[in-house]
Amino acid sequence: MAGKIVTFGEIMLRLAPYDYERIIQTNRFQATYGGGEANVAVSLAQFGDAAYFVTRLPDNTLGDAAIRTLSGYGVEVNYIIRGGNRIGVYFLEPGASIRPSKVIYDRAGSVIAEITIGMLDWAAIFKEKDWFHITGITPAISKSAAAVSLEAVKAAKQAGLRVSCDLNYRKKLWTRDEARAVMSELVRYTDLIIANEEDAADVFGIHAGANDVKAGKLDSAQYRIVAEKLAALSGAGKIAITLRESLSASDNNWSALLFDGKNFYESRKYAIHIVDRVGGGDSFGAGLIHGLISGWETQTALEFAVAASALKQTIPGDMNLVKEAEVLAVVQGDVSGRVRR
């Protein structure tokens, strides 16, 4: 039984060179649209859930194009409001091997930065919905976006929805202190927190011990402690942590663990040859929400989320264009990549 999930955040125009070219040498950009919460919504819609994406977009053709992407992939777009000056833009220069991917955000003054309390009718939006998802990016965009984010989680909670939050710390958007101030309040309304190896440290100063993330080796045991601390600090019932071992820009190991306040669940680890790693965390979130809202066992939901997000990283663009059945095939062990005829 599919759930009804609302997500709220920014959807941006993403511009990326082709064929591993650097931005300085390219004269073509692939143009797609994406953003943390929008990616979650698209992935959920592909799984068959009813996904509602809430945002603000400028009333121009770039706004129309962003909506086309969302509705094209099955997301409900009728809560999107129009207005403001510009869509946020981000430039992605995909890395390869030892060369890291680089991202230039150009989102100052974007329509979502200028969103204000009261613009969105949360009561109407949350009516008869099951789940609300947000990330730590949205409150980081501007003070008023932070205010609207808090407005949203409170309204969601009040309307009886389950609430999830992906910490997603972005150091170019705000300082650690600013993040902590806002996120400390926000997570109090949260049932599920998703974080990666670094978020907990960046946002809440919770450290995983002696891991060196650049060395490409993570000790999951250390992250159990992180999860416990996060649970204590937030009161959230479930803490999920994605674990990426970056062997290079081309090859990663990918797994996750989940703490439900009592037990630890640890997923299978996938070795991935990467096509596009952007949106990996978002697709994990979508997979986990899908599993939990479907009422699956915790371990099952976690394995689904990890397999889904491993698949994502083999697909170009921000969004995880896979069906539930495709994820389940991977969960059931078929990672041989043999041709399906």
Next chain:
Amino acid sequence: MAGKIVTFGEIMLRLAPYDYERIIQTNRFQATYGGGEANVAVSLAQFGDAAYFVTRLPDNTLGDAAIRTLSGYGVEVNYIIRGGNRIGVYFLEPGASIRPSKVIYDRAGSVIAEITIGMLDWAAIFKEKDWFHITGITPAISKSAAAVSLEAVKAAKQAGLRVSCDLNYRKKLWTRDEARAVMSELVRYTDLIIANEEDAADVFGIHAGANDVKAGKLDSAQYRIVAEKLAALSGAGKIAITLRESLSASDNNWSALLFDGKNFYESRKYAIHIVDRVGGGDSFGAGLIHGLISGWETQTALEFAVAASALKQTIPGDMNLVKEAEVLAVVQGDVSGRVRR
């Protein structure tokens, strides 16, 4: 001394997205033309053999374009007949890493499905030729295509040609029972049978023991037994089996073994980083036919076939666009990929 080889089958329009895009997100398809027996013919022509491809194509520009591909790569096309409604089409969504490649066949009602006994003048076609090659795909397309396939192998045998058949079971085209009924007769006219790890099981119920093809590890010893059983069942003088260990959609190990009724020959195993794995088996067949028709030692022919088909998987499209000398360089041990200036 080059041989004169006839192949018969379907050539289709192949449509594949670029840059690992999924079909749902793409707006461009790379358009090439290929098919099991056509791929064998092109590879043989590249090796310097006289290759004749026999098929039926619609009398429209898509049929012209398929012929352009064949004659452009040196295949003799004058036995091709024109007529019927549509060229077969297949959509290939190339996979990456743990995401499998997917194929959608759209060949119902194609010109080759509607071919009938008597349309082709086999006596004229086989005059002064040395070898006839067919695959298990062609008889699977339709009942009348199966009839024409049997008509062809009988005529070839009668005309004194050596006959080879690649089993190539396609489960979406027919059932195992249908396949067994037709192929049991067809292989009786065959001097050389080519199969992969699964074909023998699918078509004749001959199993290789405890291999798990999805796990990416094959035990070649098990396949010796398969080869012996296939030889016994068919009466064919030579049985070749290609062994693909699918580590992922991006990385495979590739080797083969051959049983000539007396001895087993086993090839070197290649680790391949895959550019396009479609046509791998076809290029193996072409390499083996080229080696055998050239009068090379069995082990030499087998090594040539495996090296040729390993190279194929580094080339986009269905067809193995390599010269004999390029294959020999690999056989002689240069797999370092160093630049040839």
Next chain:
Amino acid sequence: MAGKIVTFGEIMLRLAPYDYERIIQTNRFQATYGGGEANVAVSLAQFGDAAYFVTRLPDNTLGDAAIRTLSGYGVEVNYIIRGGNRIGVYFLEPGASIRPSKVIYDRAGSVIAEITIGMLDWAAIFKEKDWFHITGITPAISKSAAAVSLEAVKAAKQAGLRVSCDLNYRKKLWTRDEARAVMSELVRYTDLIIANEEDAADVFGIHAGANDVKAGKLDSAQYRIVAEKLAALSGAGKIAITLRESLSASDNNWSALLFDGKNFYESRKYAIHIVDRVGGGDSFGAGLIHGLISGWETQTALEFAVAASALKQTIPGDMNLVKEAEVLAVVQGDVSGRVRR
């Protein structure tokens, strides 16, 4: 006030070479999705109407991709049913100057050809809708598609919708006699008939007098007579005829006339330098429906329809991706193509 319009028909994968290449020389196809009634639905959705497209699509990724196109452009897709074997395909080779565009239809055995009476719940579909639109292509696809088309118009009429039909004769799909038999019945349920210079002659044997369509000059006076005869024959309240003067594949004159049983309305004539003329008639239909359903004066609606369809022919693909305001700017006389900054 926007209307609620249902359209029913086939949406196909369209494959076209780039840069005026011929199919024989190309190795890339631009892949879009389109079809007469689907194009009308998209155009209406762009104008702000609620457009519902009804069809059958295979349950594979090509069907998903067609739906993505529709929903991406704002069309409601929840009445689409899934099933059957293959999506229809058409190959478009765009012409230039004296070289005509060519179309190869590959729609035999498509999902819509195999649709049958009762598969669609017309009562539910037409509930609280205002208008139903169909074209002469859909009943031409197969006998059962013709039956469903009749089922649809009758149900629409019964549910109190206005019904429009674009005659759109396709000589490769059926004979003139077959067309006349079916269409004579179908138009009886129709409030508005749309036809081009040739349809009335092809379907109903109504001729416009001494026009030579290949010579690129049309005498609109002759077409008044055609309109009157069509009105008499069908009983439809409104007859619209589009008039295309093909100076070459690159340059056309484009206008239309409308007869409402009493008066003749004739539109401005546009000289168009063509980017993509496919879908020109469909966009006229959408413009006219939009104008009429908006309650505009007949002349206003006609001018809107002609301007909209003139604009369409400057846009790549089947679909008219223009907003109402853009059409109105042209109607108000700005055809200078000056930059809008």
Next chain:
Amino acid sequence: MAGKIVTFGEIMLRLAPYDYERIIQTNRFQATYGGGEANVAVSLAQFGDAAYFVTRLPDNTLGDAAIRTLSGYGVEVNYIIRGGNRIGVYFLEPGASIRPSKVIYDRAGSVIAEITIGMLDWAAIFKEKDWFHITGITPAISKSAAAVSLEAVKAAKQAGLRVSCDLNYRKKLWTRDEARAVMSELVRYTDLIIANEEDAADVFGIHAGANDVKAGKLDSAQYRIVAEKLAALSGAGKIAITLRESLSASDNNWSALLFDGKNFYESRKYAIHIVDRVGGGDSFGAGLIHGLISGWETQTALEFAVAASALKQTIPGDMNLVKEAEVLAVVQGDVSGRVRR
């Protein structure tokens, strides 16, 4: 003898779909860099002049890429300062036939908007230079950009340079009143003013009489009066007016007139089939500056400028990539477009 010309303004990233696609349907943008004064600098460098472009660019790879474009085409870039947050961006949707081109500017908060008095060392920049060129776009970007523009023209005048200004009114950047206030002062330091059919009216309220620019017909006599009034108002020695008759987005007539306080010079009129009309006015300015700085007769310089800018509109991108000899061939009457072998 080539001159030394300084230009000052903003260079932006320009993003435009390919193949006449609309932005809503595209997934690829051609990425080039351009802007009024930068385009003038590139054109002058192509003519063999020493062209110095002064601007501010962010210290990121997009700023590097803009510089690569400039220095690649021979412009001196050592006066460019780095700093600030973002490069300005503009989206260009090229029109065709009756569909107008559309531009979406996204330059709020760009590095040039935040430039302030004193950032640039004008005395050093103007040392041993001959000419300074600016357009009305730069002062329109922000109040501080206007202040720097005035700072620049005064310093140029003081350093003994000739000064030219292209009025280039942009209604989305400022109001007519704001423009008049700033530009009235700026033109007082100007030797040469360049304007198009609408600028004089928009900025100074000087009207050309009964022309209807949308109708594609201009009466050059009317523009003589405009030129006289502009000369009187500004005190500039030379007034040049470009005259564009927009027959459609695809076809324009293009000419110019020049008033030197005494005589009127009127150029040949070119019928252009347009490839890319952006930068047409800029290339006229560059051609005129090149002619005047080369000491050519006024009529010769004017004809050169018009021919140069007619050629520009046949070249993709903002910039006029033609050599002096190519322009002279057109001036000398060869507009037949015959192949040069």
Next chain:
Amino acid sequence: MAGKIVTFGEIMLRLAPYDYERIIQTNRFQATYGGGEANVAVSLAQFGDAAYFVTRLPDNTLGDAAIRTLSGYGVEVNYIIRGGNRIGVYFLEPGASIRPSKVIYDRAGSVIAEITIGMLDWAAIFKEKDWFHITGITPAISKSAAAVSLEAVKAAKQAGLRVSCDLNYRKKLWTRDEARAVMSELVRYTDLIIANEEDAADVFGIHAGANDVKAGKLDSAQYRIVAEKLAALSGAGKIAITLRESLSASDNNWSALLFDGKNFYESRKYAIHIVDRVGGGDSFGAGLIHGLISGWETQTALEFAVAASALKQTIPGDMNLVKEAEVLAVVQGDVSGRVRR
């Protein structure tokens, strides 16, 4: 009844930017293969004739690719010899509107420049053939190429073939004096001479009177005199002259006249919107040879040749990829460019 035609010359790699880009700004070249006589051969093969192209190509993959092009379009390639260092290359920068197309030839030291007498076995080549065609480009490439050209026409004549020659003067390859010396002898073996408006003047000093080819207007009466003089000078039975009125690089008028020693035949004149004008003359030659070898009336053959070459100019690349039936449709008057469904 199809004829057997031999052509001899150079086939080059052609490199051209996309989308009207200039070479200085492009980073992509479209790669095709073409050359005067090769283009004739391909066109004849498309018409159904047996066309044999004779040349020398280097024994590398570029030589293979040129052969792929020829055999792909149905040309017999078995008389091609391999050897030498490099394939000739030419860069084509397509013009637009008033901007002329530019060609940079890079053929010094090419394999055909180094061809020598005796390399080709003309007796074997011409056995059982009907017609030999050459152009004035081949003897211009080098002295030894000129010697082989003469060797060829003499052998052709001796073997009883009809011989045609397209004068095709290339001023960058040789001087007028050099051309006259060689061509005077060569045309003595010729039955049919093809020339354009300028060749007769350049090669033989025969002038057409007061035409100004740059002005885009040609007086065909003047060219009758040219034809008579050419006939007198060469002794050839037929003189055909193509007449191109270059209105711009985008729009040309195109026609031809033919003098058979007695009568003048003048063709219909076509207004062409040009996609690619390279190979226009070659496709005329192919059309005329096809018509004459098919035994058609002179006027019919001429009209076919002109229509064929008008169509060519709407097709990208050097080669005329049209079938006989497509040309006949144009000859019969359908130049409206209406869609063929």
Next chain:
Amino acid sequence: MAGKIVTFGEIMLRLAPYDYERIIQTNRFQATYGGGEANVAVSLAQFGDAAYFVTRLPDNTLGDAAIRTLSGYGVEVNYIIRGGNRIGVYFLEPGASIRPSKVIYDRAGSVIAEITIGMLDWAAIFKEKDWFHITGITPAISKSAAAVSLEAVKAAKQAGLRVSCDLNYRKKLWTRDEARAVMSELVRYTDLIIANEEDAADVFGIHAGANDVKAGKLDSAQYRIVAEKLAALSGAGKIAITLRESLSASDNNWSALLFDGKNFYESRKYAIHIVDRVGGGDSFGAGLIHGLISGWETQTALEFAVAASALKQTIPGDMNLVKEAEVLAVVQGDVSGRVRR
């Protein structure tokens, strides 16, 4: 403090298929410009050094385009002279996995082959410069190019510059004996020699012992002996040797060692997944020159050079488009390829 470095050599047009296509199957080439010494100059300019590239280029648009590449990436181009017939061209067919990359040089008769003593004013060029770099490719191009190369190194030495030479043996340009004769003299003027595993053997007959370069394993100890012998033979103060272990065309290990007459320095070894390996050696040279001219410690300079050239191989084209800071990040150990946001 940045240095002033002069490099001298050939810059060629490089043509390479996209997407791992073979040349025989492609119809598009990516067009870039590069060459050993030009690549060094660009890399140095990216590091912030003043880099002057000296060459001869034809006075056509291909020469302009090569200059555009150089000046676009910040190289000083005012010492480049124009003249001669053709730019050198090379075709690169990128390999993958076990398929080697192939290069076809087409540089016979290029402008640099025809350069002669006295064409370049070395005294002026070397005035106030710090370093001169050349490779063994330039003297190999022609006898006169060898003479100019010697002229250059002597003049550089006389002007007090440090001189470096990358041996870069190209067996298709000259024989080992020819190379030895010229290079023996040239290296006598050299302070730094750069060689790869094979150059020392090819040019000077110095062998590294029992390495099998095709087997992908190198014993660096053996190369210490090579370095010592090279130092003895040349008198150069520093000998650097790059060590490439070719596991396949897709995966290499990459490191280097340096002998300064006293000590051996050995770098970290990088495992690289290759995007484009051309220019790897050149980028090493640039990195080493940059480190040495910056006065860094030898080990630091060597590590910088190896990291720089490892990064190069992840970037398309010949040129190393990385900044100093990006290299330093790798040197400092971040090879995890994590996204930089």
